[in-house]
Amino acid sequence: MCPEKRxxxxxxxxxxxxxxxxxxxxxxxxxxxxxxxYVTVSIDGVEKYRYSLSENIQxxxxxxxxxxxxxxxxxxxxxxxxxxxxxxxxxxxGISKTGETIVCLPHKxxxxxxxxxxxxxxxx
Amino acid sequence: xxxxxTQTKRLTFLGIAVAIALVLSYIEMLLPPIWSxxxxxxxxxxxxxxxxxxxxxxxxxxAAVSLxxxxxxxxxxxxxxxLLYSLAGAVLSLGIMAILKKxxxxxxxxxxxxxxxxxxxxxxxxxxxxxxxxxxxxYMIVLAFSGTIAGIFVGLLGGILLKYFKRLKL
Numbered sequence: 001m002c003p004e005k006r007x008x009x010x011x012x013x014x015x016x017x018x019x020x021x022x023x024x025x026x027x028x029x030x031x032x033x034x035x036x037x038y039v040t041v042s043i044d045g046v047e048k049y050r051y052s053l054s055e056n057i058q059x060x061x062x063x064x065x066x067x068x069x070x071x072x073x074x075x076x077x078x079x080x081x082x083x084x085x086x087x088x089x090x091x092x093x094g095i096s097k098t099g100e101t102i103v104c105l106p107h108k109x110x111x112x113x114x115x116x117x118x119x120x121x122x123x124x
Numbered sequence: 125x126x127x128x129x130t131q132t133k134r135l136t137f138l139g140i141a142v143a144i145a146l147v148l149s150y151i152e153m154l155l156p157p158i159w160s161x162x163x164x165x166x167x168x169x170x171x172x173x174x175x176x177x178x179x180x181x182x183x184x185x186x187a188a189v190s191l192x193x194x195x196x197x198x199x200x201x202x203x204x205x206x207l208l209y210s211l212a213g214a215v216l217s218l219g220i221m222a223i224l225k226k227x228x229x230x231x232x233x234x235x236x237x238x239x240x241x242x243x244x245x246x247x248x249x250x251x252x253x254x255x256x257x258x259x260x261x262x263y264m265i266v267l268a269f270s271g272t273i274a275g276i277f278v279g280l281l282g283g284i285l286l287k288y289f290k291r292l293k294l
Contacts, residue, residue: 007229015272018272103255110257112257
């Protein structure tokens with residue numbers, strides 16, 4: 001086989017391997033997901049608050065001068081307002097399954113869904 | 125005398141390469157996010173320049189262009205935090221590209237794909253460490269696909285440019 005053909009074959013193989021690994025990751029992710037009971041709010045890696053997903057609430061997560069508004073409505077958690085520059089957290093869809101997160105990188109805020117049973121370890 | 129001239133040409137080209145990479149970084153920043161739910165999806169335009177220098181000149185030159193671009197982007201648009209993310213992405217990306225180029229089993233496109241995916245991987249690893257949240261790793265599933273697609277385009281563009289670049293005889 002000439003080198004060009006061999007390289008093209010290897011390129012396609014590489015793409016296939018990357019897609020396969022991502023697909024396996026996705027399936028593992030899907031299979032471990034179940035509807036969660038609580039959302040935890042972590043700031044700078046430390047869990048600060050915990051809210052039940054069964055109650056509808058609206059609260060402001062204040063980190064220094066920064067604010068993210070957390071809303072729990074109909075069993076899903078959203079960030080509806082934030083004064084961060086990118087607003088990625090606001091654009092994120094509502095989360096309700098264990099392991100799902102909304103991350104606000106500029107404010108170091110992570111909202112994560114957890115189940116009731118396993119407190120410390122969310123997903124092994 | 126001749127080597128001196130070559131040296132000057134080379135240095136000038138590296139300066140232009142940094143400038144182009146910087147402009148491409150800026151253009152990429154102006155593009156709207158493709159999917160706001162997953163941060164980090166991008167085309168990786170500056171990697172066109174890095175690939176060109178890596179293949180056309182040397183790994184040392186590519187590393188120099190990459191680091192100078194990084195320093196300028198951080199000074200102009202970023203902060204210490206964004207530097208950490210960019211640095212991890214740049215080092216892992218160039219590292220894997222240099223290794224794959226060396227073993228000579230992949231085309232420019234394959235090398236570019238690996239570079240793109242490892243750039244995302246570096247940033248995700250830093251995010252997991254900084255945020256202390258391993259769930260961020262799930263973003264990598266989406267980024268593996270977007271990185272591969274971006275890598276194909278960047279690799280194809282880099283390959284085309286490389287043909288013209290070789291005529292420069294630096």
